[in-house]
Amino acid sequence: GVGLKASAIEIYTDVDGIMTADPRMVDNARIMSCISYGACCELAEQGAKVIHQRAVEIAQNGNIPLYVKCTFDDEPGTLITNAGTLAERTGLESQSFVNGITYIKGLTQYRVTLDGARAGQELFQTLADAGISVSCLNLSLTESMFSVYSDNAAACAAVLERHGFNYRQKDRCAKVSVVGISVRGMPGLMASFVNALNEKGIAILQTVDSNTSISAIIEETSLKDAVVSLHEAYRLNH
Missing domain, CATH: 3.30.70.260 (ACT domain)
Incomplete structure (x- = not known):
């Protein structure tokens, strides 16, 4: 698409778009209408499987909108775009918010x-x-x-x-991550993260963060509870 100077790129998969969490773990996970290139790359790097990180990076380099849609229906899917377009679509001028929850096992x-x-x-x-x-x-x-x-x-x-x-x-650890835009500077984000896990009795073995994610190493047996709790804490089902 970039080489052909396309106005947009559409990728068709077996799902309706990029979701706020793995629907096999979170029953009320929803389709994201749009997400920034950077946040989408971070989702992929932190374990999300819908789209390859390199495909997003190539689209970003050409500033070409990228749509993830389902082969089997006419749903609009998820738009992956730049921060400016995302602000216009969402009305969130601060560009500091959580997009989704993802994880890596093993x-x-x-x-x-x-x-x-x-x-x-x-x-x-x-x-x-x-x-x-x-x-x-x-x-x-x-x-x-x-x-x-x-x-x-x-x-x-x-x-x-x-x-x-x-x-x-x-042994038998997992990494659970909250991914978004400018999450490192978001007031209260870490407190919400820690509280959500503590309320479920989930031991945090270690935390790491970047501008686009906050992650915790936890025991793999607690992974499903962690993903569900964080999804609820950040109200990603709304």
């Missing part, structure tokens, strides 16, 4: 004891040399927390032991 979390900044540098260089990719990184002078996909957990543990790192490992 993670293993590590807490590694460190002795100064150099130890952290050595830790991640060692993991990189072993071809192990980490995510959800928190780093201080005395400890690092990060996650790997569980398929890589045995290799990660072997590297840590071989190089003498003192660590704790927690």
Whole structure:
């Protein structure tokens, strides 16, 4: 579409558009009428499966509206567009709001004891040399927390032991994320996030955030409750 200088691109799938949460977990998840390029990329990066992140990035580079629609009906689907058009469509001038909840399963979390900044540098260089990719990184002078996909957990543990790192490992974890625009600066967002999980008795093992998402590492057995609770807390069914 970009190469042909199209005025818009339509992608047809087996769903009516991009939803506020996985409908297999949240019964009242709804179709988003529109979403920004950036927030859509973040949804994809944090686990949403409807559209590939690279497709959105290509459309964004050409500033071409992208529609996600269903092959089997005439519903309008979801418009993926720039922030200016999104503000006109939604009437939200502040451009700071939550779009959806997503998740990634099958993670293993590590807490590694460190002795100064150099130890952290050595830790991640060692993991990189072993071809192990980490995510959800928190780093201080005395400890690092990060996650790997569980398929890589045995290799990660072997590297840590071989190089003498003192660590704790927690299996069967998941990452649940709130995704939106300028969420880092949204007053009360983190409080709502923490309260929603605490009210369900869900232990937060770690948090990470960016301008477009706030995430928590939790036990995978609590994932469905976490997604439902966060969807309700941000009133995404309205």
